[in-house]
Amino acid sequence: MVAESIPARRPAVSRAVRGARPRRRMPWAAAAAGLLLAASSVLLPAATSGLAASEPTRGSASGTVLTAASEASEASEPSLSVAPATLTPLRPGDDLAVSVTVSNPTSAEIGLGTVEVYLAQRALTTRTAVEDWLAEAESTTRGDRLASVPTTGVIPAGTTVTFPVTVPAASVSLSALNSWGARGIAATFEAENDTKIEGRGTFVWFLDDEITPVNLSVLMPITTPESSAGLIPAIALEAYTNDSGLLTRQLDGVIDRPVAIAIDPMIIASIRILGSSAPASAVAWLDRLSLASNEIFPLGYADADPAVQSQAGAAAVLAPISFDPLIDPSLFVTPTATPTTPADGTDGTSSEAPAAEDAQATTTPPTSADLLAWEYTRTDIAWPGAGAVARDDLDFFAASGLTTTVLSETNVTRSEIPTPNAVVALPTGTGLVTDDALSDALHTAAMATTDATWTAAMAEVASRLAVVSAEDPSTARTLVATFDRGWPQSADRVGQTLEALSGILWETPATLQSALGAPAAEDVEFNAGVEPDSQLGPARALLEREGELTAFSSVLADPLTITAPARLELLALLASSWADQASNWRDQVTTSLAASAETLQAVTVTTRGPVQVLGSTVPFPITLNNTFDQAVTVRVQVIPSNGRLIVDSDVDTTIDPNSAKAITIPVSAAIGNGDVTLRVTLFTPAGTTIGESAPIAVNVRADWEGVGAAIFAALVVAFFGFGIYRNIVRRRKERAEREAAGELPDPTSPPTTPPTTAHPLTVQPRG
Numbered sequence: 001m002v003a004e005s006i007p008a009r010r011p012a013v014s015r016a017v018r019g020a021r022p023r024r025r026m027p028w029a030a031a032a033a034g035l036l037l038a039a040s041s042v043l044l045p046a047a048t049s050g051l052a053a054s055e056p057t058r059g060s061a062s063g064t065v066l067t068a069a070s071e072a073s074e075a076s077e078p079s080l081s082v083a084p085a086t087l088t089p090l091r092p093g094d095d096l097a098v099s100v101t102v103s104n105p106t107s108a109e110i111g112l113g114t115v116e117v118y119l120a121q122r123a124l125t126t127r128t129a130v131e132d133w134l135a136e137a138e139s140t141t142r143g144d145r146l147a148s149v150p151t152t153g154v155i156p157a158g159t160t161v162t163f164p165v166t167v168p169a170a171s172v173s174l175s176a177l178n179s180w181g182a183r184g185i186a187a188t189f190e191a192e193n194d195t196k197i198e199g200r201g202t203f204v205w206f207l208d209d210e211i212t213p214v215n216l217s218v219l220m221p222i223t224t225p226e227s228s229a230g231l232i233p234a235i236a237l238e239a240y241t242n243d244s245g246l247l248t249r250q251l252d253g254v255i256d257r258p259v260a261i262a263i264d265p266m267i268i269a270s271i272r273i274l275g276s277s278a279p280a281s282a283v284a285w286l287d288r289l290s291l292a293s294n295e296i297f298p299l300g301y302a303d304a305d306p307a308v309q310s311q312a313g314a315a316a317v318l319a320p321i322s323f324d325p326l327i328d329p330s331l332f333v334t335p336t337a338t339p340t341t342p343a344d345g346t347d348g349t350s351s352e353a354p355a356a357e358d359a360q361a362t363t364t365p366p367t368s369a370d371l372l373a374w375e376y377t378r379t380d381i382a383w384p385g386a387g388a389v390a391r392d393d394l395d396f397f398a399a400s401g402l403t404t405t406v407l408s409e410t411n412v413t414r415s416e417i418p419t420p421n422a423v424v425a426l427p428t429g430t431g432l433v434t435d436d437a438l439s440d441a442l443h444t445a446a447m448a449t450t451d452a453t454w455t456a457a458m459a460e461v462a463s464r465l466a467v468v469s470a471e472d473p474s475t476a477r478t479l480v481a482t483f484d485r486g487w488p489q490s491a492d493r494v495g496q497t498l499e500a501l502s503g504i505l506w507e508t509p510a511t512l513q514s515a516l517g518a519p520a521a522e523d524v525e526f527n528a529g530v531e532p533d534s535q536l537g538p539a540r541a542l543l544e545r546e547g548e549l550t551a552f553s554s555v556l557a558d559p560l561t562i563t564a565p566a567r568l569e570l571l572a573l574l575a576s577s578w579a580d581q582a583s584n585w586r587d588q589v590t591t592s593l594a595a596s597a598e599t600l601q602a603v604t605v606t607t608r609g610p611v612q613v614l615g616s617t618v619p620f621p622i623t624l625n626n627t628f629d630q631a632v633t634v635r636v637q638v639i640p641s642n643g644r645l646i647v648d649s650d651v652d653t654t655i656d657p658n659s660a661k662a663i664t665i666p667v668s669a670a671i672g673n674g675d676v677t678l679r680v681t682l683f684t685p686a687g688t689t690i691g692e693s694a695p696i697a698v699n700v701r702a703d704w705e706g707v708g709a710a711i712f713a714a715l716v717v718a719f720f721g722f723g724i725y726r727n728i729v730r731r732r733k734e735r736a737e738r739e740a741a742g743e744l745p746d747p748t749s750p751p752t753t754p755p756t757t758a759h760p761l762t763v764q765p766r767g
Contacts, residue, residue, distance in 0.1 A: 078110060078155075079103050080199035082117070082187035083456035085164060087500055089206035090183075092176050096146070096167040100187045101452050102197070103160040110155040113191030115163055118142040119172065120184030124202065126417055127467055131437065133184040134200055134460070142186040142198075146171050155191075162452055180207045181470040182463035201456055202463035206505070214468045215478040215510035215518070217422070218442075218498070219406070219434075220254045221262040221383070221485050222247065223303050226577040228588045230302060230568020231326065232270035238279035247285055253446075253494025255288065258502070258509030260295040262383060266302045266572075269371040273323060275331030295377040295512045303485065304574035307384035310396035311531050312539035317382070317400035318571055322564040323368045332365045377512070380404050385576050386436070387411055388529040394428040403429035404516065406482070409436045413525040418472040420521035422480035427526060432515060435479045438464050443484045445497040454493055458500050469506040478510055478518040485577050534582065538589040539574060545596050546570050551688040552600055555632040562599065602628040603655065603690055605680045610697035613645065613676075619664035620647075622680055622696075626655035634682045634690060638665050641677040644700045646670055652685075669700050676700055 084090075085097035098117060104110050120143040124130045146167045155161050165187075174183075183205050188198045224232060224240060224247065232240070240247040247267070254261060271282045289296075300306055306317050382402035384393070387410035397405055405426065412433050414420050424431045441460040448454035468477055483494070501507060531539075549566045553559035569592060578585040606623035613620075626632050637650045646668040655661045667678075676698040682690040 076105065078106065078189075078195055078197050080187060080189050080197040081201065081452065081456055082185055082199045083201045083452065083459050084185075084203040085455070087455065087458055087462060087503070089204040089462070089505070090172070090174070091206055091208070092174070093169050095169050096172050096185075096203070098165050098167070098185060098187070098201075098203075099452055099455070100163040100165055100189070100199075101160060102155055102163070102189050104155045104157060107157050108193075109157050110195050111192040112151055112154065113189055113195065114148060114150050115165065116145055116149075116188045116190075117147045117165055117167060118186040118188075119144050119146050119174075120186070123179060123205070124182040124184055124463065124467060125470065127419060127437065127464065128416060130182060130202065130460075130464060130467060133202070142188070143184065144173065174205055176207060178205060179470070180205055180209060180211075180466070182466045202459055204459075204462050204466045210473075211469055211506050212473050212476050213506050213508040214465050215476055215508050215514065216465070216501070217478065217480045217510040217512055217515035218259045218501075219262055219383075219480065219482045219512070220250070220259045220494075221264075221299060221303070221483065222250050222254075222267070223264045223299070223485050223575075223577060224267060226572075226575050226581060226585075228569060228572055228592060230266065230320070230565065230570075230572045231273065232266065234274055234277060234279055234282075237270060237274075237282040241279065241281040241285040245281070248281075249492050250494065251285065251288060251292075253498065254294065255292045256294065257495075257498050258511070259498065260297065260377070260512040261289075261292070262297055262299050262381075263289070263374075264299050264301070264303045265372050265374070268374060269301075269320075269323065272366060272371045273327060275328070275366075276333070277331050290375075296374070297376050297378045297381050297512070298374070299383055300571070301372075302568070302571040302574070303576050304571040305385050305576045305579075306382050306397060306400075306402065307389050307393050307529075308531050308535060308539050308574055309543075310393040311390060312536050312543055314396075314543055317397065317402060318567065318574075320368065320372070320564070320571070321567045322560050323371050325558070325561045325564050327365045329363050329365045333361050333363050336360045336362055378404070381406065385531070385579055388531045390530055391427065391526065391528045394426055394526075398428045405429060405431050406480075407431045407433050409433055411527050411529055413527055414521050415523060418475070419468045419477055419479070420524075421478045421518045422515055423478070423518050423520050424524045425520045430516065430520075432480050433521075434482050435464075438479065439481045439484070442481055442497060442501075445500075446483060446494045448493055454496070458497065461501065462504050465504060465507050478515050480515055534586075535579070538586060541593060542570055542573060542589060545593055548600060549596055551686070552684060552690065554684040554686040554688065555603065555634055555690070556628075556630055557633075558630075561630060566596065599628070601691060602626060603632055603634060603682060605682065605694035606660070607680070607694045607696045610675075610699050613667065613669055613698055613700045617666065617668045620667040620678070621662055621664050623660055623662050624653065624655050624682070625660045627658060629657050631656050633685055635685065635687075636663065636665065637681045637683060638667075639679050639681070640698075641679070642674075644670055644674050645676045645678070645698065647678070650683075673701055674699075 080103075081101045083099055085099050090096055100115055100117070102110070120133060124133055147165060149165070151163070181204070182202050184200065184202055186198065186200045188196070190196050224236070239245055242248065268286065271278050271286050274282075300317065301320055304318060309318055380402055381404045382397040383406040386408035389405065389407060389411050394405065397403070407424075412424060412431070414424070414433070422433050422435070424433055438461060441457050441464065445454050445457035445461065448457060468479065471477075502509065546566055550559075550563050553562040556562065573585070573589060573592060578588075604625045606625060611620075620638070622636065622638070624634065624636070631654055633652065633654045635650050635652050638647045640647060648666045648668075651663060651665060653661065653663050678696040678698055679693040680696060681693040684690060
């Protein structure tokens, strides 16, 4: 039967290690599964097929016995894996050496049995053929049986045993007449207690013919474990960058190798912002990175997934707003020395003593741009989560300057044969499509905890590359493979994996630049993906909350005090590495939303009621509370529920940190008694409402004495005024009547002079 059509069962250990590529990494499961392959060396006895033999040994240098307790959580049934003993390709005349590993995580021992080794009937000539051969499905058609050997000892409960099997070249039945390329091998183990298990693997048959190597560009993300903080604390940086730290091992594995590094800018900023308090190991690590010959491009800050940002409704790819509120100037003090003039001697001559120096210090804190600055090879690459990129996301990336997108194969449909180049033309910008199966195998090898696991994974890598190279020997193909995010502490075989990769004859390292410069694949269809609602819902809540904090921040003299840390926390919570920690992530989002809610509720109004209002105009008291650690400026607006009270204009006021302040609002009572509800609302200086309106019940009793006195006075004035008016009118009427009767002279005739009477002048004589 053709190998492509054979449904087969992949080795159980590979099933545990690999996990599902699109969404996303399961590093801890992979590490635990690797423990299943810690081998206890047991050699088979001589058999009629010519297998090499010796007596079984246990606890030797080549194997280890594991306890059932350490494995029961990862597997409940026995499993088997098979792989070539070395990565050297099989040539004509070579014996085929394989390792068959049986794991028994159960509480019962496995009795004596038989190991059988098979060779697939046909070469694996396509990537689909490799997938089918390694598929996790039972199959009775395993190819040609090469060997059948009985075991001589039981497999105790909770142990893993490796059986080295050597098949003579004569039994392999491959010759120079067979085309070079990937071949499938299978192994079975059947014991007396009805235990039947099977595993599958691959190796490469090679003829030293002229070949066209595959150009392979490898991308390596350097990130730290998920966190809700937007900066890595000093104690964590020291742990990550010590001799055995996570960042040290990642950099050790790829530095000055043909690997493009995708660095999380948060790592760089976190080291630099510590200034003189930064751990020495972290500073040395950053110096090593700066001297690396690798191509380096940035991930999003905190490796925040740009696809999640787009689909959650962000306006553009998010970046830090500022680090200024978090910079401690005292950590950036540089001592300087300035020479002083030598002191004169007592005799007036110059002293022979050297010039003294006055110790001074300058403080030069870095800017936000300084903390993030780096000489990147490229800055236009977006690397979202695998398989969940939507069509509109491409426009979103491009609008933010990210015109090249790293995509998984699930996001595109391309030709299968021959394998196309990784670079594709997208509706917006350019795409680099990763070879997901090849990447998974590299990831498994890098995290392998045993030699058996590592060898099996690298054999798969070599076989997959051989398939691509042999498909069309006349044309070189350029592929892209990636190491995964979220490295566990056990991932310490990166360098070993890359070293072995460089030794594969049909593979040539390629730079990221050359991968982007290769001819773009034709007939490519973009397959839109979407993030799950379980992730988009919390992400939208985080973005909405950031908008609320930004609006609220105008109450402070320096809004960055709120907005800058909030943005860093948001970016950290949108990190790609949270995808495998869904439950923990939702808990962290809930905690973040609760903390930010406290900030939004830091300024409140204290209401007491009911309040009695007596009189026409009263100063109405209101108490404002500020639990924030900074002074805030707010506008107070009071609106009555009806016309019984009249409130003057709004009042602007500043409240000291962690204090309460009483203010008064002038309130006027209109005519009428009754109940009124005053709603007190706080606003930021920019006009954004702060919290909910606070109701205050008011009982109005207007000033009737004053109103009555005013009315009485008005009546008195009107009464006396009316009397005066009547007297004036009456006198005018009487005068008019007398004039008409002639009793009064005509005012228009000239006045007459009355006659005068002469009086004689009497003169008295003198004397």
